[in-house]
Amino acid sequence: MSTRTAGIVLAVAIRVAASASESSVDLSARAALHPIVLERPGPDFFEGALLGNGGLGAVVTTRPDAVVVHFGHNDVWDIRIAEDNREKIGTFQEVFAKVKAIPSDAPSLDTDPWYREYLRMSRENYDKPYPRPFPCGSLLLGFDRRRVELLGYRLDIATGMCAVNLLIERAPARLLLFVDMEADRLWARLVDAESKPIPNCFGRVRLIPDPDTPTDIPPYQTSGNEVESTLSFRQVLPFNRPVDGKPGVASEKDRAFRLSVRSSGRLVATERLDWEGRPETMGLLERSILSSDPFLACVQLDEGLAVDVGEPAGRVPAPSSDAFALAVKRSEDVWQAYWGRSGIALDDESLERVWYWNHYFLNCSAKAGVNCPGLFANWSYRRIGTAWHGDYHMNYNAQQAFWLPFSSNRVEKNLPYVELVERLLPVSRTWAREYYGLRGAYFPHSAYPVEMTMSPYPVPTWGWEICETPWTVQGLWWHYLYTMDDAFLRERAFVPIRDAVLFLVDYMKRPEAHGPQWGDDRYHVFPTVPPELYGLRPGFKYNRDCLVDLTLIKFVMKAYLEATRVLDIEKGEEETIRDVRDILDHFPEYPTAESPRGRVFVSVPGEHSEVVYNVPNSLMTVFPGEDHGLHSPKDVFDILVNSYRNHRNEGGNDLVFLNLQAARLGLLDLERFKRQIDYCLLENGTCTDMVMQVHGRYDDTTPFDFMRPMGIWFENFGLPVVINECLMQSYTGTIRLFPNWPLDRAASFETLRAVGAFLVSASCANGEVEHVRILSEAGSTLRLVNPWKCAVRVSSGAGATTASGELLEIRTKASEPIYLEPEPEANS
Numbered sequence: 001m002s003t004r005t006a007g008i009v010l011a012v013a014i015r016v017a018a019s020a021s022e023s024s025v026d027l028s029a030r031a032a033l034h035p036i037v038l039e040r041p042g043p044d045f046f047e048g049a050l051l052g053n054g055g056l057g058a059v060v061t062t063r064p065d066a067v068v069v070h071f072g073h074n075d076v077w078d079i080r081i082a083e084d085n086r087e088k089i090g091t092f093q094e095v096f097a098k099v100k101a102i103p104s105d106a107p108s109l110d111t112d113p114w115y116r117e118y119l120r121m122s123r124e125n126y127d128k129p130y131p132r133p134f135p136c137g138s139l140l141l142g143f144d145r146r147r148v149e150l151l152g153y154r155l156d157i158a159t160g161m162c163a164v165n166l167l168i169e170r171a172p173a174r175l176l177l178f179v180d181m182e183a184d185r186l187w188a189r190l191v192d193a194e195s196k197p198i199p200n201c202f203g204r205v206r207l208i209p210d211p212d213t214p215t216d217i218p219p220y221q222t223s224g225n226e227v228e229s230t231l232s233f234r235q236v237l238p239f240n241r242p243v244d245g246k247p248g249v250a251s252e253k254d255r256a257f258r259l260s261v262r263s264s265g266r267l268v269a270t271e272r273l274d275w276e277g278r279p280e281t282m283g284l285l286e287r288s289i290l291s292s293d294p295f296l297a298c299v300q301l302d303e304g305l306a307v308d309v310g311e312p313a314g315r316v317p318a319p320s321s322d323a324f325a326l327a328v329k330r331s332e333d334v335w336q337a338y339w340g341r342s343g344i345a346l347d348d349e350s351l352e353r354v355w356y357w358n359h360y361f362l363n364c365s366a367k368a369g370v371n372c373p374g375l376f377a378n379w380s381y382r383r384i385g386t387a388w389h390g391d392y393h394m395n396y397n398a399q400q401a402f403w404l405p406f407s408s409n410r411v412e413k414n415l416p417y418v419e420l421v422e423r424l425l426p427v428s429r430t431w432a433r434e435y436y437g438l439r440g441a442y443f444p445h446s447a448y449p450v451e452m453t454m455s456p457y458p459v460p461t462w463g464w465e466i467c468e469t470p471w472t473v474q475g476l477w478w479h480y481l482y483t484m485d486d487a488f489l490r491e492r493a494f495v496p497i498r499d500a501v502l503f504l505v506d507y508m509k510r511p512e513a514h515g516p517q518w519g520d521d522r523y524h525v526f527p528t529v530p531p532e533l534y535g536l537r538p539g540f541k542y543n544r545d546c547l548v549d550l551t552l553i554k555f556v557m558k559a560y561l562e563a564t565r566v567l568d569i570e571k572g573e574e575e576t577i578r579d580v581r582d583i584l585d586h587f588p589e590y591p592t593a594e595s596p597r598g599r600v601f602v603s604v605p606g607e608h609s610e611v612v613y614n615v616p617n618s619l620m621t622v623f624p625g626e627d628h629g630l631h632s633p634k635d636v637f638d639i640l641v642n643s644y645r646n647h648r649n650e651g652g653n654d655l656v657f658l659n660l661q662a663a664r665l666g667l668l669d670l671e672r673f674k675r676q677i678d679y680c681l682l683e684n685g686t687c688t689d690m691v692m693q694v695h696g697r698y699d700d701t702t703p704f705d706f707m708r709p710m711g712i713w714f715e716n717f718g719l720p721v722v723i724n725e726c727l728m729q730s731y732t733g734t735i736r737l738f739p740n741w742p743l744d745r746a747a748s749f750e751t752l753r754a755v756g757a758f759l760v761s762a763s764c765a766n767g768e769v770e771h772v773r774i775l776s777e778a779g780s781t782l783r784l785v786n787p788w789k790c791a792v793r794v795s796s797g798a799g800a801t802t803a804s805g806e807l808l809e810i811r812t813k814a815s816e817p818i819y820l821e822p823e824p825e826a827n828s
Helices: 004-019 027-032 092-101 115-123 322-339 347-365 399-406 411-436 467-482 486-508 547-566 570-587 634-645 657-664 670-680 714-718 720-728
Strands: 036-037 049-052 054-061 066-073 138-143 149-157 161-168 171-179 185-192 202-208 221-225 230-237 257-265 271-272 279-281 288-290 296-305 343-346 592-595 598-600 748-756 758-765 768-776 784-785 792-795 799-803 808-812 817-821
Touching: 004 185, 004 808, 027 322, 027 343, 027 347, 049 149, 049 171, 049 347, 054 149, 054 161, 054 171, 054 185, 066 171, 066 296, 092 115, 171 322, 185 322, 202 257, 296 322, 322 347, 343 347, 343 720, 347 399, 347 670, 347 714, 399 411, 399 467, 399 714, 399 720, 399 748, 411 467, 411 486, 467 486, 467 547, 486 570, 547 570, 592 634, 598 634, 598 657, 598 748, 657 670, 657 720, 720 748, 748 808, 792 808, 799 808
Parallel strands: none
Antiparallel strands: 036 149, 049 054, 054 066, 066 138, 138 202, 149 161, 161 171, 171 185, 185 296, 202 288, 221 230, 230 257, 257 296, 271 279, 343 748, 592 598, 748 758, 758 768, 768 817, 784 808, 792 799, 792 817
């Protein structure tokens, strides 16, 4: 059965399930239709199969003479950090006054000697090579090419099982590898074409510490146990910075990791002849496998405080058939539950594949209880994964993958981001108080999962982006809206939201941002910097009331007001509520400009309409601001359409972001979207960041793929949210079905999550919406744009009723599904 034929069959199954009391669709089987396959050796890091459990990451690369697995972990970082120049950095008010004194007609601020030196000094900490993700080494399984041929691999995303395809003496065989979903281990087993264990074909096993390990940290330590057929090395990650190129003094805060491998066959150090015929002995981390018994192996990564990751080799489970089978079953259960949360079936194999692949990558790279993934998640090797420190950029990069968990009904995948916000809150409060002299919290532009006492990037360019504070806490409010979890709002979301609002209130009520000098009664965002544009300018040109600032501040202030109502704490928040309402009543207008296509939104007042953007600044009110969209009045919607049609983007930050904005407007060209995905697609199934055009920051000599070798771009795992928004939108509190999907193309989705804690399943075909099933988790009032334009039969456990009108409002009971379909007479 072809994938497309199977897709049509499963789409029918989902439509049938939508009319049943419970879903009968095996969504894991749907995921299994989309394996990632490479039908040749893939020795390059970016050709390798990606495995992971949310903490541990593994890249299975395939050489003609070996299988090499590179390991990384979200919790394993070079934790050293520079926090110099604290006194020289000064305060915001001091820097603001000096910048203000630079003549407004200067060609740029860089022409001022003080400013030029200040930029250099304030970047010194960030210019250090640390902190960064620290690669955890590699496992090599080598074989004799005279007996063994490597053909490629097949990765089953439904189970996380990678099968490396081999020919052993011309007979088909497979090396099965998977990462244990409940322990930081990788298991490997050699089987024949019928999955039966077969004799070992590997001649050697080797552990390889990362070749680019810095020389200014302690050297790794090796250990082994021939009785248990184990090899191991341990690497200390010092807390203190180096001194004169040598490791700093040891600290109780030092961390360490240990990579170990245990084989079912006996490991022995042997000699071999080099290319000149001289004998050479294997190194401490390489051994021959002197056994023809069936091959099994277990690789284990231990990490934590150095005092807890001791020098002797850790206890690695014996790689027996029973242990392998138990780990397989345990991991398959985790994957089965993960896939069961939601699924889609589309009459578009390409988009469906993108949806499932990126959900797979998200589960491999993020989970609660370990560090939130940085720019390149938990896959690293040598310098791969270390650009920009592999850190958190809080002006979309850190957030983008976490736009997905809500509508995809995998809300638990947002918890790593929640934990990141909680981790950043103390230093953000300190920076608001000590640098700005204001209340609340100012969240940094860049951050690390290490101990910080000041902003890592206090540079008055991107470090002065005000939008990053509301942007950082936005996902906490979404978490509440999509779950209606009052306990989460009270215990984890409200305090960071309130702290962000306190800072924004104080910042916008400063005398420099409000008063007669503005010629109006508005509270302005000043100074500020639009993301990835301009930096600071003489006279603060382009440094006020950025579109993204305004829309996100409005979002978070409204969220704060609603949160105080939900939590019934308005009395204790009276002063802040009064200030917030005052600001919202005197809020600046969104900036616009005239373009050849008509009036458009622009990123900042005074900007012309032909700017080549990096992040899609001109559509920020659509997303993430959620102030505008299909619900907007016609005059506003016309400006939005003009803004989208007029938008020019240089690429790199647009694959998810800009296409999501288009989907929210119902304007996304699905075929063009697929072509852009193909342009960015790597052999491993992930999408990299690619340049799209010049005349912004890039020119005709810029390599358009310069971001490709930097690492696996975690942010692009958010791609399925674009597809979700084509199938269903609910951000206004009203559900729209198939707002950016042609109804004549079959499509089905199962339990996508909507604002208000609704789980929605629906299908369309032949030009109309078919069955709809909605489960209310919280008993909220359901608001749904009528998908049939006729009377609707609403069935539930209480019986059947009829609803009509363009907007359906239906009372629901918690945990009770309801079913909607057009009244029979409407179709007669």
